[in-house]
Amino acid sequence: MPALTLGAIGVVFGDIGTSPLYTLKEVFQPATGVPLDAVHVVGACSAIFWALMLIVSFKYVVLILRADNRGEGGALALTALAAHAVRAHPRRRRALLLLGLFGATLFYGDGVITPAISVLGAMEGLQVASPALQPWVVPVSLAVLAALFAAQRLGTAAVGVAFGPIITLWFLTLAATGVQQVAHEPAILAALNPLHALAFLQERGWQVFAAVGAIVLAITGAEALYADMGHFGRAPIRLAWTALVLPALALNYLGQGALLLRDPSALESPFFRLFAPQWVPAAIVLATLAAIIASQAVISGAYSMTKQAMQLGFLPRMALRNTSAREAGQIYIPAVNWALLAGVAAVVLGFGSSSALAGAYGIAVTVTMLVTTVLTYFVVRHGWGLPRAVALSATGFFLVVDTLLVAGCSVKFLDGGWFTFAVGLGLFTLMSTWARGRELLLQSIRSEGLPLEGFVQGLGASVSRRADRAAVYPVADPATVPHALLHNLKHNQVLHARNVVLTVVFHDVPWVEEARRAEVRALDHGFWRVALHFGFMQPPDVPRALALCEAQGLRLPPFETSYFLSRETVVPTPGAGMAGWRERLFAAMSRNAASVADFFRLPDNAVVELGTRIQI
Structure with missing residues (x-):
């Protein structure tokens, strides 16, 4: 259990663990209309904390992790499970397959955005250390990403050994810096009261969607808890989240909020301003390592998703190499690797900063979460055979929350959200065309064959x-x-x-x-x-x-x-x-x-x- 829990910390939580680099800063951007004052800082931190509790703790850790497909999780595994549950209804089964397939394709959009925004967010610490280094943020980010993708052909076994300890150090650093700031401004602890989150959202009126679109950045990476269940198991993921990851994230967001209460000018980079000036270079190095690990988890997930799609008949065969003689799951697909690198480089050059890229982030994640909730309903109702009232009560609340999150991110559609949606739609067209073409090909073989x-x-x-x-x-x-x-x-x-x-x-x-x-x-x-x-x-x-x-x-x-x-x-x-x-x-x-x-x-x-x- 300790070894599996350490591995889960390194692989599963890298994406959600790098969200403090940019999330709170985005809540107070001019586009959201949220004023930077004490009431709204407490309300924003409360909304982020309860988003982590409701979506990650209650939905994924308590409910979704139960819906395993013989120990495996992820979009395609859940799709197969839901489709099997309604196999007696062919039209419903086909609809669920198409819905799950669309949700799975959005993962690739996330696979392009996550490395870009994580590494850019880490490299932006350079301009905190010295404003003169600001022009180097994009070139250095591209160099780091190019080296990361070039190293994929070597396999992740050697690097993976260090993932757990590095991300554990990252979360301990998040917690320590957060505690230090909360001790200076304990008034921020009022954010633990959910009434502040409700008041914050209600006060926004129609602008609530813009605020929600920024808050959702705190929960990007939640799908990884379910997707990587087959690698580590349900219990280690739950233990890692409850004992380390959730407390560290909550303390760091509260710490950033406490800093903003004392010094509103820290909004320029609230994460790196948590550190004393002499510690900023070390923080940049640690943040860069955490961003690379977060990116590695998404890249490896894209390989696994592609392999599953090929074997389920949604993609043509691609050249695939196993990079480990002991671990069958450690694979490398060159076509996917270089396509991802091209996409990541394009968004880094096209958007140029984590703030600009935040507009493109979120919509793919939230639509995937919504699809997961819908599929889970059919698993609970038809796969587990529970009454409709139980299935609706288990998933209905999350369906409402996910719909609100999708609506919140949709306001950013023209600001970059279209990109991940376009990636998902393009891949959905390819996958559905391949699956339908194989059906027609098989029909032709049968009609003409002896x-x-x-x-x-x-x-x-x-x-x-x-x-x-x-x-x-x-x-x-x-x-x-x-x-x-x-x-x-x-x-x-x-x-x-x-x-x-x-x-x-x-x-x-x-x-x-x-x-x-x-x-x-x-x-x-x-x-x-x-x-x-x-x-x-x-x-x-x-x-x-x-x-x-x-x-x-x-x-x-x-x-x-x-x-x-x-x-x-x-x-x-x-x-x-x-x-x-x-x-x-x-x-x-x-x-x-x-x-x-x-x-x-x-x-x-x-x-x-x-x-x-x-x-x-």
């Missing part, structure tokens, strides 16, 4: 030449004859002694136990049908899984087995299906998908690829 069992029965002894080897034909539809097999028979006029029609099935659960991995069925005349089952968190190592078939009577020696792959060239055609532009998009994605051989970890010297053209 039934496998009839083909095998009619084959008889008509093929006298048999190669004394095994041939494995991976296919999407096991009921039809593989195109590669037909090509092999037509051009080479030979069959192998053992012919395996292989289907790889990814389930909407994170893990499938090894006892259920291989499903073998013997057909006639040397033909076998094999289905290999994987969860969406498992690497699809096909040769290793095929070795399990020997227990069911099918022996496939590695050096006597060849893999014949059908590489489909998609041909868009007018008619039913998708719009023309979506069919052309799907065809382009299909052409650029990574190799099946690499994805399924097939041996390079045993693979034969044969092409075929399929109309959709």
